[in-house]
Amino acid sequence: MKRFLLPVISIAIVALSVFSALPISSGSQRGSGPDFSAIKSESLLDEIRTLSSDEFEGRAPGTHGEDLSIHYVADQFKKAGLEPGNTDGTYFQKVPLVGIAANHAAELRFTTPKQQISLRFGDDFVAWTERSTEKSSIDSDMVFVGYGVVAPEYNWDDYKDVDVRGKVIVMLINDPPVPDPKNPSQLDPKVFGGKAMTYYGRWTYKYEIAAAKGAVGALIVHETGPAGYPWDVVKGSWSVEQFNLESKDNNMSKVAVQGWITNDRARELLTATGNNLDDLKKAALRRDFRPVDLHAQATLTLENKIRRINSNNVVGKLEGADPKLKDQYVIYTAHWDHLGIGFPNAKGDKIYNGAQDNASGTAGLIELARAFKALRSPPRRSILFLSVTAEEKGLLGSRYYAENPIYPLAKTLADINMDVLNVYGRTRDITVVGLGNSSLDDVLRKAAAENHRILRPDPEPEVGGFYRSDHFSFAKQGVPALDTDSGIEYIGRPAGWGLKKRQEYTENDYHKPSDEIKPDWNLEGAVEDLKLLATVGYRVANTATYPVWSPGTEFKAKREQMLKDAGIETGR
Secondary structure, three states: OOOOOOOOHHHHHHHHHHHOOOOOOOOOOOOOOOOOOOOOHHHHHHHHHHHOOHHHOOOOOOOHHHHHHHHHHHHHHHHHOOEEOOOOOOOEEEEEEEEEEEOOOOEEEEEOOOOEEEEEEOOOEEEEOOOOOOEEEEEEEEEEOOOOOEEHHHOEEOOOOOOOOOOEEEEEOOOOOOEEOOEEEEEOOOOOOOOOOOHHHOHHHHHHHHHHOOOOEEEEEOOHHHHOOOHHHHHHHHOOOEEEEOOOOOOOOOOOEEEEEOHHHHHHHHHHOOOOHHHHHHHOOOOOOOOEEEEEEEEEEEEEEEEEEEEEEEEEEEOOOOOOOOOOEEEEEEEOOOOEEOOOOOOOOOEEOOHHHHHHHHHHHHHHHHHHHOOOOOOOOEEEEEEEOOOOOOOHHHHHHHHOOOOOHHHEEEEEEOOOOOOEOOEOEEEEOOOOOEOHHHHHHHHHHOOOOEEEEOOOHHHOHHHOOOHHHHHHOOOOEEEEEOOOOEOOOOOOHHHHHHHHHHHHOOOOOOOOOOOOOEOHHHHHHHHHHHHHHHHHHHOOOOOOEOOOOOOHHHHHHHHHHHOOOOOO
């Protein structure tokens, strides 16, 4: 899950003053179009309660919690009247995964000219391997590589000609926040998207480039602000069993050990090597930065338990009404998985229930399935309802579908993703993560305006939300994708209230056992958001034209080539 990240309150206050005069719609969906009144807050809450119950054990892939989760979703699809979505006649798509659980007793040691520093698993660092091996070790020299970015389009190379093969590299989180030379108080909009994070800032990229450079280990220095979440989230997310898709080389091309270290222990390490973290961060903002040999050695051995499983995506299908178009698709996605059972909190609770993340989105998917099936006539094109596995492990379920689609991606018009629904009430707005990327925004904007609502850009583009949920798997393959988030201007609430609730969730509940249904939940806003997304999917499924990526987006060329190869005219 990628959001509810630390907010910038001032953005909201300015925006709220602009939008406060807008009229408010009633709770029912207005404007022309189909009736999606079958979406109900009561049934939505019941579904969330079931999926986030202790009985479902946090819904980790490859557990009893998965069995309960996927059969519950499939049963709900069947009861709604959906056809099995897989061409093999089932509601399931098998996703072959390798599970790797590292021992928590492992100790990371740094040996410097001045001293030896020992770090405790969980409190000071987390580490794991993507290699399918029972033991993974590092005993290697360390190199600081700034932000660990190689971006030719920005004339940026943090590695230069330094050979890091066999080394353990230490990196900073996110993109380099390069100041604007015309206004040093702002970020340069011409470098790494300015305030908005690019894919170079994602931790997944940093481990990928480390492997490409031949490093044996890669450690990211955690900072709550740039990362968008506190250390407890890192501890909870990466201390449980990790999964990867099966690969022919057992992922031996990956680094042997990848992980995170706390900011405080990183400072201690660098000080012991005669360096200063703040000085190194300043140096890393320049194109002429060169890697720094830390004259230190990192030692760690992970004992791993390996298991191979078939996890499952759950797929339901509503066949389109038009004989000529029913072999084309609009997909709705939401991930059913969460973190399972992990480190206990202060109350001794170790079940990561994931009520908001993402029992809520999965329940929303079920509600959409019921609502579409309840229509007097289905849309012209077919609708797929896809509940994916292992999002929390790196978007693995959606990636598997996008790389192994049941139905051709060239005939897939759009993916509409739901990752955490609004549980705090009705809003005047709805956030679009990556607003402006595709023509899907125009469809949503019209539907929202019909209900006196507006679209809002992501108020936190610096944390890279667009790259952090399942729609991105489809976008990488060229399929136009829409990912929305809750609005922040809540009806009947004071300015800043919505962002405060987000911050509270991030700090207190995100990826923690406390992500459970709360007494103050109000799902009226979630219902209104779902009706908007239903309207968007319905209209796309009936339109004469394919949605398209906006000029300049990194996915546009791939989509156009895909459609050209398939001989499909988009109508534009």
